[in-house]
Amino acid sequence: MDKDVIFEPLTFRNLTVKNRIFRSNISGRFDNYDGSGNQARINWEEKFARGGAGAIISSFVPVTLKGRIVPNYATIHSDDRIHFWSKVGEAVHRHDCKFIMQLSHSGRQQDIEGVENDHIRLSSTSKTESFHGLKCRSMTKDEIKDTVNAFAEGARRAKEAGLDGVELHGANGYLITQFLSSGINDRTDEYGGSLKNRARFLLEIIEAVRQKVGDDFHFQCKISAVEYNDAVIPWEKPGNTLQESVQICKWIEEAGIDSIHVSSGSLFPHPLNPPGTFPLFGDYATDCAKNSYDTMLSSGNATFRNYLLFRYPFLQPLFMWLWYRIPNMRNREKKPFKGLDITAESLNPEFRKFFAPQEVEELLRKYQGISIEDAKAIKAAVKVPIICTGGFQQASYIRNAINDGYCDAVSMARMFVANNDLPQQFAAGKDLPDRPCTYCNKCLLNTLENPLGCYEPARFGGDYQAMIDEVMTVYKPAPGDVEALV
Ligand SMILES: Cc1cc2nc3c(=O)[nH]c(=O)nc-3n(C[C@H](O)[C@H](O)[C@H](O)COP(=O)(O)O)c2cc1C
Numbered sequence: 001m002d003k004d005v006i007f008e009p010l011t012f013r014n015l016t017v018k019n020r021i022f023r024s025n026i027s028g029r030f031d032n033y034d035g036s037g038n039q040a041r042i043n044w045e046e047k048f049a050r051g052g053a054g055a056i057i058s059s060f061v062p063v064t065l066k067g068r069i070v071p072n073y074a075t076i077h078s079d080d081r082i083h084f085w086s087k088v089g090e091a092v093h094r095h096d097c098k099f100i101m102q103l104s105h106s107g108r109q110q111d112i113e114g115v116e117n118d119h120i121r122l123s124s125t126s127k128t129e130s131f132h133g134l135k136c137r138s139m140t141k142d143e144i145k146d147t148v149n150a151f152a153e154g155a156r157r158a159k160e161a162g163l164d165g166v167e168l169h170g171a172n173g174y175l176i177t178q179f180l181s182s183g184i185n186d187r188t189d190e191y192g193g194s195l196k197n198r199a200r201f202l203l204e205i206i207e208a209v210r211q212k213v214g215d216d217f218h219f220q221c222k223i224s225a226v227e228y229n230d231a232v233i234p235w236e237k238p239g240n241t242l243q244e245s246v247q248i249c250k251w252i253e254e255a256g257i258d259s260i261h262v263s264s265g266s267l268f269p270h271p272l273n274p275p276g277t278f279p280l281f282g283d284y285a286t287d288c289a290k291n292s293y294d295t296m297l298s299s300g301n302a303t304f305r306n307y308l309l310f311r312y313p314f315l316q317p318l319f320m321w322l323w324y325r326i327p328n329m330r331n332r333e334k335k336p337f338k339g340l341d342i343t344a345e346s347l348n349p350e351f352r353k354f355f356a357p358q359e360v361e362e363l364l365r366k367y368q369g370i371s372i373e374d375a376k377a378i379k380a381a382v383k384v385p386i387i388c389t390g391g392f393q394q395a396s397y398i399r400n401a402i403n404d405g406y407c408d409a410v411s412m413a414r415m416f417v418a419n420n421d422l423p424q425q426f427a428a429g430k431d432l433p434d435r436p437c438t439y440c441n442k443c444l445l446n447t448l449e450n451p452l453g454c455y456e457p458a459r460f461g462g463d464y465q466a467m468i469d470e471v472m473t474v475y476k477p478a479p480g481d482v483e484a485l486v
């Protein structure tokens with residue numbers, strides 16, 4: 001076989017990664033309530049390094065306590081966190097894998113604020129968040145300055161921890177998107193209005209980070225190429241277009257970013273991200289959104305409304321219609337290419353009892369590479385390498401995406417959760433894992449209450465206990481059983 005592009009190293013200005021498969025950011029509530037880390041986080045990240053990922057892009061790491069989505073995500077808001085992150089880096093490095101920290105701030109998009117915070121979150125706006133109804137207020141200029149500095153300090157700490165780079169979380173509706181988005185940002189000062197003004201916050205962060213870490217440290221940014229801010233709530237403004245995002249990417253490249261990680265959506269989750277189904281039905285408590293969403297009932301003005309929509313059969317069709325409006329429209333568009341056909345032999349017989357090859361083929365057609373054309377448009381406008389996220393799990397499809405110039409690498413989140421060793425499976429010649437991710441999004445909904453892992457019983461031949469046993473491996477070795485953090 002010719003050289004496989006998936007396993008060719010990717011060289012950025014300041015970093016070389018051994019292959020083109022990045023573990024995308026995927027957050028689970030494994031850490032301690034106060035945002036200190038523990039062994040479970042190390043176990044989590046090490047799973048994917050062991051499985052052959054070229055680089056791991058961390059989950060959401062808050063740069064301030066006000067910027068948390070939920071408690072129990074390890075933070076980088078103070079120097080005493082450096083030691084923990086250095087341990088995470090060491091564990092990942094043992095497998096010849098790089099570790100890039102995602103520097104993040106929730107802004108108003110905070111699921112459970114935690115005892116240190118109040119109900120009024122910080123944002124670019126004082127407009128309540130549209131999906132859950134999370135209340136917020138517009139940041140003052142001093143707060144903006146402090147937050148810019150918090151990102152820069154987070155980057156310095158990541159570098160001091162010996163990590164390989166940092167990523168700004170500029171996507172999916174969190175604080176940076178709240179500034180970038182024409183659908184959310186309603187400021188009238190120099191941080192609102194024109195595209196350049198809306199990009200000012202991000203550009204100031206990039207400048208401040210570069211000042212702290214110098215020019216020789218890998219620094220990338222995740223952005224939402226298209227926002228569809230009106231996807232779930234049709235009377236919201238639509239948000240940034242692809243053309244606007246392309247312009248933002250040109251500016252951030254000029255400002256010193258080494259790579260762009262392309263995603264979509266001005267909220268999280270969003271009907272296009274992570275692409276797939278919204279779990280409302282199923283036999284187990286872990287199958288249905290209503291069973292973990294009740295954790296959020298007191299968080300926002302619209303959470304009770306959503307809970308009713310998730311719970312009551314006569315309201316569910318309304319929610320389904322709203323949620324699938326944009327994906328259905330996008331699915332009618334012609335896809336640029338597809339991977340190899342799926343045959344019965346390529347799937348595990350137990351899995352096939354739940355999903356026929358044609359159903360898997362249809363899932364891949366709908367959800368694999370959902371942002372690929374946006375990535376191509378951005379790639380054409382900048383020189384830095386492009387990483388694309390969203391639904392990738394088939395080697396033939398990924399090869400095509402890279403060879404045809406859509407992106408330089410792909411990032412995978414749920415695909416890695418389902419198959420921790422996916423790159424090794426590709427290296428062994430598999431085109432698709434025999435128990436593929438079904439895009440069911442049960443991992444996503446469970447993460448509010450339960451340990452992050454794959455919650456699709458079909459992947460375990462319907463054996464619920466086997467599925468839970470696999471989820472619980474994140475606690476092996478258990479926090480407290482090891483002295484790794486000393
Ligand atoms: C449970 C869960 C948690 C996630 N957490 C983050 C996060 O912390 N930061 C982020 O940028 N994206 C996050 N994402 C989005 C993923 O990084 C990824 O871009 C998206 O799921 C599409 O990739 P996939 O189809 O391979 O899952 C998360 C996704 C899931 C399912």
Ligand code: SF4
Nearest residue numbers: 437438441443454455
């Ligand atoms: S629960 Fe498992 S199969 Fe479903 S989306 Fe998550 S990783 Fe994929």
